[in-house]
Amino acid sequence: MKNISIAIDGPSGAGKSTLARAVAAQVGCLYVDTGAIYRTIGYYALTHGIDPKDGAAVAKSLPDVQVELTYGEDGLQHMLLNGQDVTKEIRLPEVSLYASAVSAHRPVRDFLLDMQRQLARTHSVIMDGRDIGTVVLPDADVKVYLTASAQARARRRCAELEQRGTPEPFEKVLREIQERDWNDIHRDTAPLRQAEDAVLLDTTELTFQESEAALLHIIRERTHL
Ligand code: DC
Numbered sequence: 001m002k003n004i005s006i007a008i009d010g011p012s013g014a015g016k017s018t019l020a021r022a023v024a025a026q027v028g029c030l031y032v033d034t035g036a037i038y039r040t041i042g043y044y045a046l047t048h049g050i051d052p053k054d055g056a057a058v059a060k061s062l063p064d065v066q067v068e069l070t071y072g073e074d075g076l077q078h079m080l081l082n083g084q085d086v087t088k089e090i091r092l093p094e095v096s097l098y099a100s101a102v103s104a105h106r107p108v109r110d111f112l113l114d115m116q117r118q119l120a121r122t123h124s125v126i127m128d129g130r131d132i133g134t135v136v137l138p139d140a141d142v143k144v145y146l147t148a149s150a151q152a153r154a155r156r157r158c159a160e161l162e163q164r165g166t167p168e169p170f171e172k173v174l175r176e177i178q179e180r181d182w183n184d185i186h187r188d189t190a191p192l193r194q195a196e197d198a199v200l201l202d203t204t205e206l207t208f209q210e211s212e213a214a215l216l217h218i219i220r221e222r223t224h225l
Contacts, residue, residue, distance in 0.1 A: 027225035043092075
C-alpha cells in the first residue's frame with residue numbers, strides 16, 4: 001500500500017510533538033520530529049562558538065556537520081551529530097534559540113530537506129515542524145496546523161518545566177515563546193504559516209485528550225488509517 005504522509009505544523013509549544021507521537025502510535029506511522037534536526041545544527045553552533053545568526057558562518061560549518069536520525073530500541077527518535085548521540089543535549093533551553101536562529105538560513109534548510117523527504121518516501125509518517133505542509137511535503141495526504149495562544153503555550157511549558165524540576169518564571173517562558181514565534185514567522189526562508197489546504201486545530205481551550213481525539217478524527221476522516 002502507498003505510504004501515507006501527515007504534516008503537522010505550528011508554533012513552538014503547541015503540543016505538536018507530544019500529540020503527533022501519541023497519534024502516530026495509534027495509526028501505525030513513523031513519528032518524525034523535524035525540530036530535533038534543526039536543534040542538532042543549533043547545538044553544533046552552540047558548542048563550536050558559531051554565531052547562529054551569522055548565515056555565512058553557519059553555512060561554512062555545514063560540511064563539517066553530519067546529522068543522522070535513527071530510531072532506538074526504545075522506538076524513540078535519536079539524533080546523532082557526527083556519530084555522537086545528542087538526543088538529550090538538544091533539549092537544553094539554550095539550544096532552542098540557537099535552533100530557531102540557524103533554521104532561518106536557506107543553506108541549513110536545503111541541507112536538511114532531502115533527509116526529511118527521504119523518510120517520507122520510505123515510510124508512512126507523521127512529521128511535525130514549521131514548513132512540512134508548505135515546503136517539505138507539499139503533497140502530504142493530511143495537513144494540520146496545530147496552534148494555541150502564546151499564553152496557553154507558556155502555561156503548559158511552565159507546568160512541564162516544573163514537573164522536570166527545572167521551573168522557570170512564566171514571564172520569561174512567555175517572552176521566549178513570543179521571540180521564537182516572531183523569528184519563525186518573519187524569516188524569509190520557509191516561514192511558519194498555515195498551508196492553504198491545512199486544517200486548523202486550535203488547542204487553547206482543549207485538554208490533551210480532547211486535542212488527541214480531534215487530531216485522530218482529522219486524520220481518519222482523510223485516510224484509511
Ligand atoms: O519544534 P522545535 O521547537 O523543537 O524546533 C526548534 C526550532 O527549529 C524552531 O524554533 C524552528 C525550527 N524548525 C524549523 O524551522 N522548521 C521545522 N520544520 C522544524 C523546526
